[in-house]
Amino acid sequence: MIRFSSTRHGGVSVPPFASLNCSYGVGDQPLAVAENRGRLKKELGLSVLLSARQTHGSVCFVAEERITEDLEVDGFDALMTSQVGVGLMIQQADCQAVTLYDPVCSVIAAIHSGWQGSVLDIIGKTVQVMTDRYNVSPEDIQAYISPSLGPCCAEFVNYLVEFPPSFLDFQVKEKYFDFWQISRMQLMQAGVEEKQIEIAGCCTSCSTDHFSYRRSCREEDGRTGRCATVIALTS
Numbered sequence: 001m002i003r004f005s006s007t008r009h010g011g012v013s014v015p016p017f018a019s020l021n022c023s024y025g026v027g028d029q030p031l032a033v034a035e036n037r038g039r040l041k042k043e044l045g046l047s048v049l050l051s052a053r054q055t056h057g058s059v060c061f062v063a064e065e066r067i068t069e070d071l072e073v074d075g076f077d078a079l080m081t082s083q084v085g086v087g088l089m090i091q092q093a094d095c096q097a098v099t100l101y102d103p104v105c106s107v108i109a110a111i112h113s114g115w116q117g118s119v120l121d122i123i124g125k126t127v128q129v130m131t132d133r134y135n136v137s138p139e140d141i142q143a144y145i146s147p148s149l150g151p152c153c154a155e156f157v158n159y160l161v162e163f164p165p166s167f168l169d170f171q172v173k174e175k176y177f178d179f180w181q182i183s184r185m186q187l188m189q190a191g192v193e194e195k196q197i198e199i200a201g202c203c204t205s206c207s208t209d210h211f212s213y214r215r216s217c218r219e220e221d222g223r224t225g226r227c228a229t230v231i232a233l234t235s
Contacts, residue, residue, distance in 0.1 A: 011036040021225025058120040080109040093211040097146040097229030127190035138191025150203030151178035
């Protein structure tokens with residue numbers, strides 16, 4: 001199994017997408033994005049990437065038919081497969097990428113989870129899809145939460161109307177929330193064991209090594225690239 005979270009460095013895109021922007025949907029030049037994705041595949045030893053035009057929803061795309069070339073699907077925020085050599089790629093600039101790996105059934109999933117996805121419990125729904133489609137036992141799942149918006153910077157001024165009451169347990173100060181721990185809670189509620197959960201613990205808004213929508217809104221005009229988190233099964 002390969003699992004990798006990129007930084008913003010090492011690509012060919014120009015500002016404000018400098019330089020390893022992996023998203024076609026932010027206004028970058030398509031040829032630059034294609035080159036960046038090609039570099040990512042070469043670095044990981046993969047020939048195929050499966051990605052999505054993410055919508056902050058909770059629907060999972062299950063890749064059962066053989067994928068032989070790069071594919072980007074519409075309207076999904078979670079990806080799943082048992083195919084060897086297919087990299088599941090989440091694009092992110094503060095949102096979490098949560099990867100799931102079951103070494104017993106040889107199944108992987110990658111989840112795009114911003115605050116809307118957390119409210120919809122996309123993590124729990126994706127674990128349920130793994131259980132239903134591949135007979136996965138949640139206690140076998142190894143989970144990883146990527147670099148993403150940390151509790152230091154996760155300010156939500158409308159939290160009283162946007163968040164469920166259970167999220168209030170993770171309020172670290174007025175209007176600030178720890179979504180890393182919210183995701184840990186949702187994984188555990190889905191049956192994943194706490195010892196099987198790894199949190200990168202890197203805040204993308206604080207780290208200039210990562211793209212950050214929050215930081216770009218403060219400093220520029222909100223335009224920025226997207227880092228990538230990839231998980232793939234290897235033979």
